[in-house]
Amino acid sequence: MTISRREFIKWVSATAGMTAVAGCATTGGGTAGRVVVIGGGYGGATAARYIKMWAPDIDVTMVERGAEFISCPISNLVLGGNATMQDITMGYDGLRKRGVRMVRGDAVAIDAAKREVRLADGSALGYDRVIVAPGIDFMYDPIPGLKSAGAQDRILHAWKAGPQTVALRKQLEAMRDGGVYVLHIPMAPYRCPPGPYERVCQIADYFKKAKPRSKIIVLDSNPDLVSKKGLFLAAWDGMYKGMIEYRPNSEIADVDVKGMTIKLQFDSVKGDVLNVVPPQKAGAIAEASGLITANNRWCGVDWLSCESTAVKGVHVLGDATLSAAGMPKSASMANQQAKVCAAAVIAQIKGQPINAQPMMMNTCYSFVSGRSAMHVASVHHYDAGQKTLVPVKGAGGVSTAASDLEGSYAWGWAKNIWADSIS
Numbered sequence: 001m002t003i004s005r006r007e008f009i010k011w012v013s014a015t016a017g018m019t020a021v022a023g024c025a026t027t028g029g030g031t032a033g034r035v036v037v038i039g040g041g042y043g044g045a046t047a048a049r050y051i052k053m054w055a056p057d058i059d060v061t062m063v064e065r066g067a068e069f070i071s072c073p074i075s076n077l078v079l080g081g082n083a084t085m086q087d088i089t090m091g092y093d094g095l096r097k098r099g100v101r102m103v104r105g106d107a108v109a110i111d112a113a114k115r116e117v118r119l120a121d122g123s124a125l126g127y128d129r130v131i132v133a134p135g136i137d138f139m140y141d142p143i144p145g146l147k148s149a150g151a152q153d154r155i156l157h158a159w160k161a162g163p164q165t166v167a168l169r170k171q172l173e174a175m176r177d178g179g180v181y182v183l184h185i186p187m188a189p190y191r192c193p194p195g196p197y198e199r200v201c202q203i204a205d206y207f208k209k210a211k212p213r214s215k216i217i218v219l220d221s222n223p224d225l226v227s228k229k230g231l232f233l234a235a236w237d238g239m240y241k242g243m244i245e246y247r248p249n250s251e252i253a254d255v256d257v258k259g260m261t262i263k264l265q266f267d268s269v270k271g272d273v274l275n276v277v278p279p280q281k282a283g284a285i286a287e288a289s290g291l292i293t294a295n296n297r298w299c300g301v302d303w304l305s306c307e308s309t310a311v312k313g314v315h316v317l318g319d320a321t322l323s324a325a326g327m328p329k330s331a332s333m334a335n336q337q338a339k340v341c342a343a344a345v346i347a348q349i350k351g352q353p354i355n356a357q358p359m360m361m362n363t364c365y366s367f368v369s370g371r372s373a374m375h376v377a378s379v380h381h382y383d384a385g386q387k388t389l390v391p392v393k394g395a396g397g398v399s400t401a402a403s404d405l406e407g408s409y410a411w412g413w414a415k416n417i418w419a420d421s422i423s
């Protein structure tokens with residue numbers, strides 16, 4: 001198929017929602033405005049990068065508490081021994097070179113009246129527009145036994161890639177052959193719907209090679225697998241037959257850390273390694289800034305611009321948002337939301353119209369072994385009548401089967417999104 005340059009530009013503009021800002025990058029000299037981005041993960045880093053690329057005359061400051069970018073995608077492979085922490089850890093020099101001012105620190109409050117972001121060290125950053133992309137924080141109230149820092153050090157979630165990924169891998173390595181690994185999955189919505197089931201495959205892959213007498217018990221709060229069900233079950237009943245016991249409707253009541261037991265409403269399950277992924281909500285800065293609008297958990301936004309429905313001048317994107325229908329909390333989605341948001345923020349600062357028809361796409365790959373993967377994809381367009389994003393009927397879909405070819409596509413996806421977010 002051949003495609004003309006004009007058609008290609010039209011397509012890129014529509015998918016990334018950047019029609020309104022196509023001319024901005026040429027506006028040189030002076031400072032057109034100040035944008036502060038809170039959080040340098042998939043959403044925040046992409047937003048900072050694209051604002052600087054499309055409008056170099058806007059000052060962009062990114063506040064991030066971590067020294068490096070550590071990717072959750074591919075982190076399950078680290079648990080399985082099929083990738084390393086080095087593979088998923090990257091510096092922020094690419095963004096610095098693009099002119100993004102990096103501030104290492106913790107944002108603790110937004111003063112929307114003064115248009116200031118306050119940091120934990122007492123300093124403040126002025127802004128014209130602020131983008132909040134803090135990802136998720138965990139809700140420990142429903143699991144009293146895990147409220148203390150000591151308990152959380154012992155029973156890990158590894159649902160933010162980093163030290164917990166390393167620590168959980170060590171627990172798995174230290175486990176005896178014939179031991180039991182128990183994974184608890186919270187009720188949806190949570191970060192990365194297929195992520196827990198991919199984790200099960202990765203740990204089964206490791207046990208099959210290194211501890212073949214070991215077992216995996218999956219305690220899922222949900223009534224069924226919430227993503228790629230047939231494909232995961234094919235792996236569990238095929239290459240990992242007899243290793244995995246799946247128990248749906250298994251909402252957690254508490255954890256007995258000393259006894260290494262997960263308590264359910266009518267049952268309890270003992271294990272050698274317990275991996276509890278708690279329910280989640282928008283990162284703490286969202287609550288501190290009055291951005292939470294739904295179920296005490298998520299931030300409502302106008303999907304034309306990702307501007308908060310609660311506080312003007314503040315945009316929210318990524319996992320912290322109240323997802324539109326069919327929209328997963330994923331790195332793909334955060335990256336796409338960031339581009340729509342970046343375009344809208346530039347348009348607002350420059351007094352230009354915002355693109356009225358943004359589109360976003362999602363692709364999530366899951367590895368079922370060290371090499372073999374499958375995907376789920378969807379496309380979402382803005383429906384002016386409903387004033388939200390809705391899935392495009394007939395677009396997207398799932399793989400028919402996992403394959404090594406899709407495994408190579410999955411690594412290609414990861415390398416591309418890393419380049420598109422932080423290089």
Ligand SMILES: Cc1cc2nc3c(=O)[nH]c(=O)nc-3n(C[C@H](O)[C@H](O)[C@H](O)COP(=O)(O)OP(=O)(O)OC[C@H]3O[C@@H](n4cnc5c(N)ncnc54)[C@H](O)[C@@H]3O)c2cc1C
Binds near residue numbers: 136285333
């Ligand atoms: C095991 C696992 C596997 C996954 N696999 C995939 C996959 O294959 N594909 C996919 O698309 N998605 C995947 N995901 C989901 C993906 O990681 C998230 O959806 C994505 O990271 C969301 O991006 P975000 O920018 O909202 O949050 P994050 O990427 O978590 O970024 C938030 C950033 O904000 C910083 N921060 C938070 N609060 C503050 C503050 N107050 N001050 C300063 N800094 C702050 C944090 O340090 C962090 O760096 C996976 C997730 C997990 C857990």
